[in-house]
Amino acid sequence: MDADWHNEPTDYRQLGKLPRSQGPMEAARLGPLSITSASVDEDLLELPWHIALEEWPVQNLAALPRGISRHVVRFAHMGGSVVAVKETTEHVARHEYHMLRKLQRLNAPCVEPVAVIAGRRNAAGEELKPALVTRHLRFSMPYRAVFSQTLRRATLTRLIDAQALLLVRLHLLGFYWGDVSLSNTLFRRDAGAFAAYLVDAETGELYPELSTGQREYDLEIGRVNIAGELMDLMAGGVVEETVDPVATSERIFNSYRNLWAELTEMESFEFGQRWRVNARIRRLNELGFDVEEYSIKTAPGESLVQLQPKVVDAGHHQRRLLRLTGIDVQENQARRLLNDLDAYRADTGPQQDEQISAHNWVKHLFEPIVKAIPRELSGKLEPAEVVHQVLEHRWYISEAQHRNVPLAEAVQAYIDDVLRHRRDEAAIVLDPGSGGPGLADYDDAG
Structure with a gap:
């Protein structure tokens, strides 16, 4: 209370x-x-x-x-x-x-x-x-801060995909937003993508379940608002001239509907294709959702089986990483770190208990990377994003040099060649002459 x-x-x-x-x-x-x-x-x-x-x-x-x-x-x-x-x-x-x-x-x-x-x-x-x-949500940025000199098409795509995922998650909870826009959203880096957070709920309402009409109206509001926001950015010269604001804003329709269909639509298949139940669940897990309950129906005298996910919950990889390591991060960051954790286990002892292997991974990989970041650079990115980028950087320089670059060497190379040249995302100072970010290197997520 x-x-x-x-x-x-x-x-x-x-x-x-x-x-x-x-x-x-x-x-x-x-x-x-x-x-x-x-x-x-x-x-x-x-x-x-x-x-x-x-x-x-x-x-x-x-x-x-x-x-x-x-x-x-x-x-x-x-x-x-x-x-x-x-x-x-x-x-x-x-x-x-x-x-x-x-x-x-x-x-x-x-x-x-x-x-x-x-x-x-x-x-x-x-x-x-x-x-x-x-x-204030640490390490988060309004969409206008996610640019360098020009906002690239790829970054716009990631922002709108993140917006669509946020809207799906809210609609699954029965939340009608009523004012979907990039302006009412904050974005955090998430291992090459973005994670979106609702920041303005003054027009929102919660219902036991949303009707198709309510969801479609939210989508239409988002389409119109985002198109207007992109036109405003184009007028300010911070979006590539080849970007079509209307076509780009309509991507939220496609991204939303594809995800909504995967999460909620009933799927029919032959009785002998029961493997498709597990395949559907794996697809949902890959999207970052857990299926806590599902309904399977068969009709007498028919060979068709109907599968309907009943309860889907976001954060599949987040929960697994948190359970294994105690590290709480964004979904894509969790997916990336879990991939490295699984590879670490395969290299150091596939038969070892998963919990013990995860503990060793934190001790010998995650924590050394975080502790190696100089104090004056610790506000550049949140720790999980730093670890993700170090692992990516290690892979790139190993490929370029045709050798397995040791972790300590990769960390130092990342600090010197990448991190020192980034702006501080824990506290982004405004350019007092413009009312917005005066310098930026935001447009490099991925």
Whole structure:
């Protein structure tokens, strides 16, 4: 249950703590705040809620790239973390807060809600807009930050495929988004691809199950919005001229429908082809989904068997890697690391217990790579992505040099030739003259 502070308006003095920037007299004039939060976090009170968000002092703000929003949005330092603060109406803020809470309980890929701040007033006693606070997703980027000088067609394809997968996962949970767009999504690198996260749920609703019409309407919204976003990028000269915004946005239809069909459609086959049950499940596993239940129907006097997946759950490779190693990463990263783990086991002892082999792989491969990264470069990429890229780099230089390059040599070559030249994705500083990333090397995923 949420710590619902707004039942009793909370004065700073009642918590026995004043914001560092405010003295007792000024805090008293500001009046109480109404805060709804899953937990009491006094660091919330350090933020200048008595000031309109667009006027917040620079010392409170974190310089991270923002997507396009109809609301005023700022990133701010809160304790040892970074949060996103959005000014909106109280009804919308509370709806989105509780919707994100529900999605998190369903293990949906979305940002974490922190609090709703209402009852805000400035020093003159004038009302300020309520605010929704969410936790910043580390190593994530809005789509506008995923470019260098020109956004390549291949990168657009990966972004839209990630968007389609996100929409499928949300629809399987019964979530109607209502505002599908690249702007309402954050992207994280995922072993040559991207993983997409919902960042704006203010128009969303949860249902026991979505109708075909609801799903199709979400798709149509996404098609129109993405086409407009790509046209905007083309006008800014950051998309290849050969890209067709409309045709590219329509890819979400094909990608979504192919995946949805694989996950949900009934399949018929001859009774003697029962091997197709396992083949269907393997295909779903390869897509990153687990089948927890399925229905098989046969009709009297007929030789046809009908297979219907009943419950599909994303994160097949993530769960296996987490179970074996305790490492929690993106799905494609997990797939790539599991491939290396399986190869390591084959080389070092195929008969060895899988859990023991996984422990040795972490000890002798994963951890040495992570620990070899200099502290000043540790914010360039998240650890799992670094390990993935080191393994890829080792393969490439081994092929080029026609020898098996030792791991330590490959790590050093990657650090010197690749990692030192990347931008820091843990904290991407904005170019103050442009309002967006001033330099970038984002467009190299894969």
